[in-house]
Amino acid sequence: MAWPSPLEALVIGASAGGVAALQTMLGSLPGSFQAPVFVVLHVPKDRPSGIPELLGGYCALPVLEADDKQPVRPGHVYFAPPDYHLLVESRDALALSMDEPVLFSRPSIDVLFESAAAVYDRGLLAILLTGASSDGSEGVAAVRAAGGKAWIQCPVEAAAPAMPNAALAHAGADAVLRLGEMCERLKGSPA
Amino acid sequence: MVFAEMTDDATELFDIELKLLLDAVYMRYHYDFRGYAMSSLRRRMRHAMGRFDCERMSDLQHRILHEPAFFADAMQYFTVQVSEMFRDPAYFLGLREQVLPVLKTYPSIKVWVAGCSSGEEVWSLAILLAEEDLLDRSVIYATDINPEALAKAEHGTFAADRMPLFSRNYLAAGGRGSLSDYYTSAYGNAMFDRRLKKQMVFADHSLATDSVFSEVHLVSCRNVLIYFNRELQDRAVGLFREALVRRGFLGLGGKESLQFGAHADAFEPFVANQRIYRKVAP
Numbered sequence A: 001m002a003w004p005s006p007l008e009a010l011v012i013g014a015s016a017g018g019v020a021a022l023q024t025m026l027g028s029l030p031g032s033f034q035a036p037v038f039v040v041l042h043v044p045k046d047r048p049s050g051i052p053e054l055l056g057g058y059c060a061l062p063v064l065e066a067d068d069k070q071p072v073r074p075g076h077v078y079f080a081p082p083d084y085h086l087l088v089e090s091r092d093a094l095a096l097s098m099d100e101p102v103l104f105s106r107p108s109i110d111v112l113f114e115s116a117a118a119v120y121d122r123g124l125l126a127i128l129l130t131g132a133s134s135d136g137s138e139g140v141a142a143v144r145a146a147g148g149k150a151w152i153q154c155p156v157e158a159a160a161p162a163m164p165n166a167a168l169a170h171a172g173a174d175a176v177l178r179l180g181e182m183c184e185r186l187k188g189s190p191a
Numbered sequence B: 001m002v003f004a005e006m007t008d009d010a011t012e013l014f015d016i017e018l019k020l021l022l023d024a025v026y027m028r029y030h031y032d033f034r035g036y037a038m039s040s041l042r043r044r045m046r047h048a049m050g051r052f053d054c055e056r057m058s059d060l061q062h063r064i065l066h067e068p069a070f071f072a073d074a075m076q077y078f079t080v081q082v083s084e085m086f087r088d089p090a091y092f093l094g095l096r097e098q099v100l101p102v103l104k105t106y107p108s109i110k111v112w113v114a115g116c117s118s119g120e121e122v123w124s125l126a127i128l129l130a131e132e133d134l135l136d137r138s139v140i141y142a143t144d145i146n147p148e149a150l151a152k153a154e155h156g157t158f159a160a161d162r163m164p165l166f167s168r169n170y171l172a173a174g175g176r177g178s179l180s181d182y183y184t185s186a187y188g189n190a191m192f193d194r195r196l197k198k199q200m201v202f203a204d205h206s207l208a209t210d211s212v213f214s215e216v217h218l219v220s221c222r223n224v225l226i227y228f229n230r231e232l233q234d235r236a237v238g239l240f241r242e243a244l245v246r247r248g249f250l251g252l253g254g255k256e257s258l259q260f261g262a263h264a265d266a267f268e269p270f271v272a273n274q275r276i277y278r279k280v281a282p
């Protein structure tokens, strides 16, 4: 089933077409979901995104835009703020940074996934969704190298296939799934 | 314990070597990065290793220890120099409309810009004070640990191609004129008016190792604390608390919060939706 056992944290990366995909995915998480969830969605900078509030309306879990050194709580969804990288500092705290954009993106999916892989190693599940960039490829590689699992959205189905394709070519995956299949699995998550 | 059976956990080994490197830097140069957030340090050190062709962290450590000039270059990987004039205009608007009217009531005003980087924030504040007719009775202390950045800050010259962005920010921050009133352009650079500089004092000061040097009315420390772990953040905010006058003001970056630290109760939010705090009366 390509689940980490036990599942300790979930990271999700999405770019072009990501708002709709995230709406579906976050909507499928059961209120009993135990792991913390960290999300990078590429958004234009200089604009309060309002996306956590928007998507919070579809999700049974609390959805927040991350503050620096915010404590990590089970069953909470943390979004990277526009124009900051989001990192997992430890099992207890998030961190933000203003380091240079990576592949023209800040927040960067690679930065989030790599930092989470270093903290949660085998307990991490990474999901890479639709996008027109190649962000996430290094991140998926780091997650898998640390013993975590990666699910990649089926490129044929993705609104923008470039990002899933790039990651598959660079790092492979533990499962290539349609959005609906991912959601079904998350609904019945073992955690 | 059977050592031969220990697995080669790459992250764990990397972290051990990174900690050794930070110890070495501290002992050799007295720069203390030991309390910095590990998540982004890991990444920057990996970049430094790539950039300087060091296969192992110990190679990087060797060169840093033995070549002071090399450490000066490597320093750019320990600290992050990203800044903008009037970055987050709403912050500067909040200072202009809500904090400066209070500071006006003091006969003289001292401002501390901690972690000023290449100076964009310092020069922005000087313009703000000038437009509120307060600059002549103000002193702005601008401190950082990065000597290259401090030298740039003192120079007050920024690339001309950044001016459109800075001008937009300035206007959104309630600027009363045009940003170009404050600089002259030459050779692709914008050099800011020397009159703004009269009240600035630049100094090498570390929030990790140094102590308070003056009493101040306003501390602006933006996007510096994000690079620290919680303990070091507590140390830094403790310095601000000590430096601030009774009911003094503290401004942080847009996503930095006092809420998770040890000094949360010593401050109250002052400007809605901005991380501008005021010290509560003891």
Ligand SMILES: C[S@@+](CC[C@H](N)C(=O)[O-])C[C@H]1O[C@@H](n2cnc3c(N)ncnc32)[C@H](O)[C@@H]1O
Pocket: A098, B079, B080, B081, B082, B083, B084, B087, B114, B115, B116, B117, B118, B120, B121, B143, B144, B145, B146, B149, B205, B206, B207, B208, B209, B221, B222, B223, B224, B227, B253
């Ligand atoms: C991202 S810049 C922030 C620049 C500016 N304040 C702004 O918001 O635009 C971070 C700055 O913090 C400085 N810094 C890092 N560690 C420091 C320390 N221990 N004490 C003082 N400054 C420090 C760095 O050298 C860098 O210039």
